[in-house]
Amino acid sequence: MGCTQRIKQISKRVLYIKEKRGKQMYTFNGRIRYSEIDHRDQLTLPALINYFQDCSTFHSEDVGMGHKELMAKNRAWILSYWQVEITRYPKLCERVQVGTFATDFQKFLGYRNFLMKTEEGEELAKAYAVWVYMDMMKGRPVRLPKEEADAYGIEPALDMKIESRKVAVPERLEERESFPVRKHHIDTNEHVNNCQYVQMAMDYLPRDLEIRRLRVEYKKSAVLGDIIYPKVAAEDGVWTVVLENEENQVYAVIEVRGSLPQEEAL
Template sequence: MSYSFESRIRFSEVGEDKKLTLNGLINYFQDCSTFHSEAAGVGMDHLMQKQRTWVLSAWQIAVERYPRLCEKIRISTWPYEFKRFFGNRNFVMEDEKGSRIAYANTLWTFLDLETGMPALVDEEQIRAYPLEEKLAMEYAPRKIRLPKGYREFESFTVKPHHLDSNHHVNNGQYIQMAQEYLPADFCVSQMRAEYKKQAVLGDEIIPRIHEEKGVYTVSLDSPLADTYAVIELK
């Protein structure tokens, strides 16, 4: 079963060009999945009582155009597969005429909060989210290949504004971190993100960037050589 809501692009969501930012787009998609969970009766508080949560493991976003300030939009989402610990979910953003302007594929992991380990997706979740058809789009691999050779930048520390209600860095914040190292005039039309390790308050993050033929790969690493997230932007 799909879930949709309508909105209008706000001044607080646009960049200098008066268009929705990539981070604003991600926030709309995140909000849509949250609204879907609440409407289905299996929202955050319900899952917390069961010591379960859904954690985003990978994004793939394609942007055909960024909507402008005050433009009316419709955001939709639906799950299309459950498999063991995982769930796949599509997202679409449409303009007022119903034309698709952005879309995404995501992979989520069902997590046991007591053990910190993946948990089998239970029947309650499966019943709450009737599956829909997989969106017609070009699906990229979940794992992002790390190119050889990179430029390392100065490290920084995770601050409170990076965190969400799960007390770790929100997935959208990693994308914002990666964008800091793009040229000022770079417009992202495709983005992939692979999340590997949760960063929490006070963690040190070392950004390592590789550019090849207009594609930027950003690895956000710990001083111990663990990788928090890998983001590919083109």
């Protein structure tokens, strides 16, 4: 085999690998705002989730698969599972870079990783998420078209120990006062936004709990006017909040792991 022919074969192989690997990580830069921090002067967990969610939204918009394009086809990506790991919460005015990329597509499922770093490259938080491609008119999953998957491409997954998408519910749960879904909970899909469930759960956690891992299993979409019945459990450094309706149908199960500076009761 001649040298020129060999070079051409290698070049074709490199191009093929690049095409299969996709578009690399999509990123945007941000700065931690006063509206995003808590009493400890650090980013809140819901705000972190919103950074990740916004990053995936920007990614979709920039590859031509944004909100308007999907709505025109009565399609939407609905979150099924979050796993978020936090090394450090950034402080007020810190500059950060947020990134995301798809790691796989299987029929109607999409898998994504997320990453937040400082300007200097310090890893602050990372996440794994499973999304369902939905026909919003029929209310059921549908197969993702190849051209849409190709627009995103795929990349090797981050180094994370992925836990089960089924979040275990403790046998003993303490019931809390019910509350209605309000207008500010609702997003463009006319459902409670996925971050809002985490925000709801935060009200039942100790104030100074330093959360290091979050897992959320989304089971049923709550809509405006629904009544949510919270149930809470805490054991061995794990706090679980179950949000359900009056028929005990679960909207979401939120599990957090973390530590307290001192003993606090729920």
